[in-house]
Amino acid sequence: MCLHAQTGAAESLKLLYEVREPMFYRDAQGNLTGFIINRVNQASKIAGLKIDWVETPFKRQLKLVENNDEALCAVGMFKNKEREQFAKFSLSIYRDSARPxxxxxxxxxxxxxxxxxxxxxxxxxxxxxxxxxxxxxxxxxxxxxxxxxxxxxxxxxxxxxxxxxxxxxxxxxxxxxxxxxxxxxxxxxxxxxxxxKPVGMPQGPERFLMCSAKVSDEILQRMNRAIQKTHP
CATH class of the missing domain: 3.40.190.10 (Periplasmic binding protein-like II)
Incomplete structure (x- = not known):
């Protein structure tokens, strides 16, 4: 289980991402960045969590969350009824209101x-x-x-x-x-x-942390409180 407490150290959480600029990418110095990466990093610091970022293909992200073999979250996912049957969702980490x-x-x-x-x-x-x-x-x-x-x-x-x-x-x-x-x-x-551009395209939907059931409610609540503090 990747979510754990260590003596004298912050608890850690594995987060899965796929490179999609400008949300998730590496800059010229090789640093992981992007507007969703940065927001989640900010929230994790407030929540007192150490983040383990793992680049993972999209389809495998869904499979790992559904399998629930360990505590992890896929970052920047849309919420729908099918996914809610097996995953826990955070509060919205981003709304693509300017990115239909x-x-x-x-x-x-x-x-x-x-x-x-x-x-x-x-x-x-x-x-x-x-x-x-x-x-x-x-x-x-x-x-x-x-x-x-x-x-x-x-x-x-x-x-x-x-x-x-x-x-x-x-x-x-x-x-x-x-x-x-x-x-x-x-x-x-x-x-x-x-x-x-089709006429009348909807605003981009909200994006979330989509977490396996092994992510504790306490950790998710801490992240949610931190996410609220990072919203503009």
Missing amino acids: SIMLAHRNFQPDKSMDLLRTLSIPGARMLKKETASYGTVIDDAIERSRITIVSTTAESLNMAKMIAAHRADFILVPEDEALKMIASIEDRQNLHIF
């Missing part, structure tokens, strides 16, 4: 600019590239289900998903615009990509 999702799309995918999300998802023959078990928050998840769009599933990380769109393995991915711009700048075939 857009479509990073292949240049051949050119919906009418007046189309909203459901109509865009319902275009006949459209293919959405989606990471297995990923959630985009309740509003977008519901629109995807209602549209019955063809889903191309992948376990690839975000940048490789953008490369797959450039190679036209699917028509688009859903991602915050700032991440999309960084992806475009990083891809050799960037001329094959463009950003499409």
Whole structure:
């Protein structure tokens, strides 16, 4: 069990993350940073916890939390009913209010600019590239289900998903615009990509610590009190 008390030392908690700039990444000096990393580090200091950051692929994060073999949390996760069946959630650590999702799309995918999300998802023959078990928050998840769009599933990380769109393995991915711009700048075939913004996209949903059941309620309460103190 990775959550433990040590004599004369702060208790520790294992936190899982996947590199996704600007939320989680390493700077030029190799230091782990990003706006969610920094907020969680600030809260952990207030809570008196020593954080053990472990880079972990997204799908494995979900599996480790669900397996509940040790006390750990996946950082920056969306909450939904399926995940609430096996995980404990902190208070919101961040709301993507300024980062609504857009479509990073292949240049051949050119919906009418007046189309909203459901109509865009319902275009006949459209293919959405989606990471297995990923959630985009309740509003977008519901629109995807209602549209019955063809889903191309992948376990690839975000940048490789953008490369797959450039190679036209699917028509688009859903991602915050700032991440999309960084992806475009990083891809050799960037001329094959463009950003499409469906009308009326919802604000980005809240992100949480999604913890295994072995994380004690006392530790989670300490983190929650600290999170409240870090919110602007």
